Each structure stands twice: as structure tokens, then as C-alpha cells.
Amino acid sequence: MNATASAGDGTMIRLSGLSKTYPDGTVAVQELDLDVGRGELVCLVGPSGCGKSTTLKMINRLVEPSTGLIEIEGRDVTHEDPVKLRRGIGYVIQQVGLFPHQRVITNVMTVPLLYGESKATARERARELLTLVGLEPDLYGDRYPHQLSGGQRQRVGVARALAADPPVLLMDEPFGAVDPVVRARLQEEFRRLQRELEKTVVFVTHDIDEAVLLGDRVAVFAEGGRLLQYDTPARLLAHPVNDEVATFVGAEHGLRRLSVTRIDQDHVEPVDGVKAADLATTVAVGATLEEALALMLRDDRAMVGVTDGPRFVGVLTPAGVHRALRESLKG
Numbered sequence: 001m002n003a004t005a006s007a008g009d010g011t012m013i014r015l016s017g018l019s020k021t022y023p024d025g026t027v028a029v030q031e032l033d034l035d036v037g038r039g040e041l042v043c044l045v046g047p048s049g050c051g052k053s054t055t056l057k058m059i060n061r062l063v064e065p066s067t068g069l070i071e072i073e074g075r076d077v078t079h080e081d082p083v084k085l086r087r088g089i090g091y092v093i094q095q096v097g098l099f100p101h102q103r104v105i106t107n108v109m110t111v112p113l114l115y116g117e118s119k120a121t122a123r124e125r126a127r128e129l130l131t132l133v134g135l136e137p138d139l140y141g142d143r144y145p146h147q148l149s150g151g152q153r154q155r156v157g158v159a160r161a162l163a164a165d166p167p168v169l170l171m172d173e174p175f176g177a178v179d180p181v182v183r184a185r186l187q188e189e190f191r192r193l194q195r196e197l198e199k200t201v202v203f204v205t206h207d208i209d210e211a212v213l214l215g216d217r218v219a220v221f222a223e224g225g226r227l228l229q230y231d232t233p234a235r236l237l238a239h240p241v242n243d244e245v246a247t248f249v250g251a252e253h254g255l256r257r258l259s260v261t262r263i264d265q266d267h268v269e270p271v272d273g274v275k276a277a278d279l280a281t282t283v284a285v286g287a288t289l290e291e292a293l294a295l296m297l298r299d300d301r302a303m304v305g306v307t308d309g310p311r312f313v314g315v316l317t318p319a320g321v322h323r324a325l326r327e328s329l330k331g
């Protein structure tokens, strides 16, 4: 195995011919090939029982593969000590599994302490992480998990998974147990956090909306652990490879494309003599079509100004949105 080849090409995780058949004969994952780039956020999505969690748990060896190879940074980890392996991999699950009799700060400090950090350093690091996930340490650090909301507990789970600063983060339906409003906020915050930290993340969800919102790439699985398509959200929605994927991405995929298609200069109509200040409503190049439409609806206007930094580049109209969507189909 040429270790440097796969480490050098920007691949962080490479699964090759990975399969899992459980002892009772259930085929959970079949001959899976999947590469995850360094700093990439990949979502595994598909119906219940299609092998998403099994795939995730093979990466940190909570489940032993039946056949196939797992490489992390070009290193074959299939035969590595699983305990050592898991130190470099954060793991966040739906039932976050915080220690109920320990305060929030202590929960987050556990891992750094385990690695031999001094108490003062571990505490400082835990405070930083709590702040990073949006929990004011002075306010929440001394609480017990039962004194937090479900969403706050999930944030502590994310902070704890980040505590060892692992290059790889595995997340199994981490926001599945919270209500839709909190969930949307956690998703938004997590997206921001991910951009900031540049971790390599494999994220399991059964929710296609969550997958296309969060994923740089999305892997769609079918029953029996078959990978149907592995693509960017835009390509997945515009070009499902077969009817199975098309059915899974659903009849609303046109609407979803609004949320993954970003405005670029080509979508914009130039307007002579107009400056950004002349238009009440503007969006920046790179915002999504959905954001632009939402602003048009909010302000009851049939156009928004588009800016690129301080520069005004033109206006986007509903017709422009339509054109952009049609172009995204060609992509």
C-alpha cells in the first residue's frame, strides 16, 4: 500500500471494498468505496437500516469490518489498536452520553485530562470549547447535564468530541433528538464551526435536507448498504443517477436546489448607474438563491441588489433565479 500517495492527494479517509455482514447474516454494508478529503464534511444519508451507522462505526472500529480496507491519512488502520485509533477521532451520537453526575465543564475536561493535560490547562481548553459551541462557560459550566436543554446537551457533546482536537469527527444523527427549530440553529452553528475548524467530518443523517445543507459531498445509501451516488449537493439534486436516488431526494428537489445554488455574476443583470445604497435589499455574491428569494418575499420586491464586497454588481430578479436554477441542471 502506497501510504504517501493517499495522504498526499488530500484524502483523509479512504474506504476500499468495505463490507460488513453481521453474525446473523445481515448484510449491512456492501463493497463500499468512499474517499473523504481533508477538511471535507461528508454526509451519509439513506433510509433506516441502510448501513450508515455501521459504516461510521467501522471507521473508528466500534464495528469490525468483514472485508475491506480503511485508511486514515494513508495509514491502514484496519489492524491498528482500536483504542489508540479512537483517540484521533471524535465521535458524537444522538444520545450524547454525558456523565450525568459531572458538571458540564468536567464532562468536557475528561478527555484532555485523560491525555495528561494539567487540570488548569484542561479547564481552560474546556472553557474555550464551550464558548466555541455557544455556551457561556460562566453560565453553563457548573451545571449538570439534566439542567440543560436537549440542544445545549448536544452542544456539550460536540465540545467534548472536539476536546482532544481530533483531525476526524464522526457524527451519528447528532441533532436528531432536538426539535426542528433548535435543530436548524445547531446545523447553522455547526456549519460555521466546521468552516472555522476545518475538521474532516463524516456525518450520518436520514434527513436529505440536513445532508444537502451540511455536506460538501453527500453519499446516498440504499437498503443492504449499497452506495447509490456520491456527489456534491448541487449535482445530487440536479442529476440523480437513477430513479432510486431521484425518489429519495424527493419531489421537492427543485426547491432544495434553491438552497444549494449560489448566486454568481452570471445570474445577475447589470444596471447602469445604480449603487448598492440605492437598493434597500442586497445579498452578496455567494449567497444562495433561497436567501435571495426570501429577501424578495420579506421586502415585497421583485429584485434584490447583488454585491461583491463593496462593489455593486447588478440585480437578481425571479426570472434570474429561474435561469440560475435551469443552469444548475446543466452543471
Ligand SMILES: Nc1ncnc2c1ncn2[C@@H]1O[C@H](COP(=O)(O)OP(=O)(O)OP(=O)(O)O)[C@@H](O)[C@H]1O
Binding pocket: 022, 023, 024, 026, 027, 028, 046, 047, 048, 049, 050, 051, 052, 053, 054, 055, 206
Ligand atoms: N449488531 C448487529 N447485529 C445484527 N444486525 C445488525 C447489527 N447492527 C445493525 N444491524 C443491521 O444492519 C443493518 C444496518 O444497520 P445500521 O444501523 O448501520 O443502519 P442505519 O442506516 O444507520 O439505520 P438508522 O438510520 O435506522 O440508524 C440493519 O439491517 C440493522 O438491523
